[in-house]
Amino acid sequence: MTINDYFEKLTTKINPSDLEGISTKINFDLKGKEMHLVVNDGAISANEGLADEAEVSITAKEEDLLSIIQGETNPMMAMMMGKIKISNPGAMMKYAKILGLM
Numbered sequence: 001m002t003i004n005d006y007f008e009k010l011t012t013k014i015n016p017s018d019l020e021g022i023s024t025k026i027n028f029d030l031k032g033k034e035m036h037l038v039v040n041d042g043a044i045s046a047n048e049g050l051a052d053e054a055e056v057s058i059t060a061k062e063e064d065l066l067s068i069i070q071g072e073t074n075p076m077m078a079m080m081m082g083k084i085k086i087s088n089p090g091a092m093m094k095y096a097k098i099l100g101l102m
Helices: 005-014 062-069 075-080 090-093
Strands: 021-028 032-039 043-048 054-060 084-086
Touching: 005 032, 005 043, 005 062, 021 090, 054 062, 054 090, 062 075, 062 084, 075 084
Parallel strands: 021 054
Antiparallel strands: 021 032, 032 043, 054 084
């Protein structure tokens, strides 16, 4: 799986009812690749670049994020080891399960 596969599957795989009432932007700074997700009341889209006023920003190497997504690395351990940085961990907890990060 590549990071592009992850974003593509994410936008088609998530049940829209799981996103009802959610309106947010999430940035992914993957050390050379920048993406952001826009979630708006039942719809999700992946876009290149970083969004202004994102609620959460995730910074990691692409391979470290993929390791978390694939269940090979525990997300909490990755944070403690500095492999992933999350700007707003409290908000991220609301979205982690939907995004497949837990």
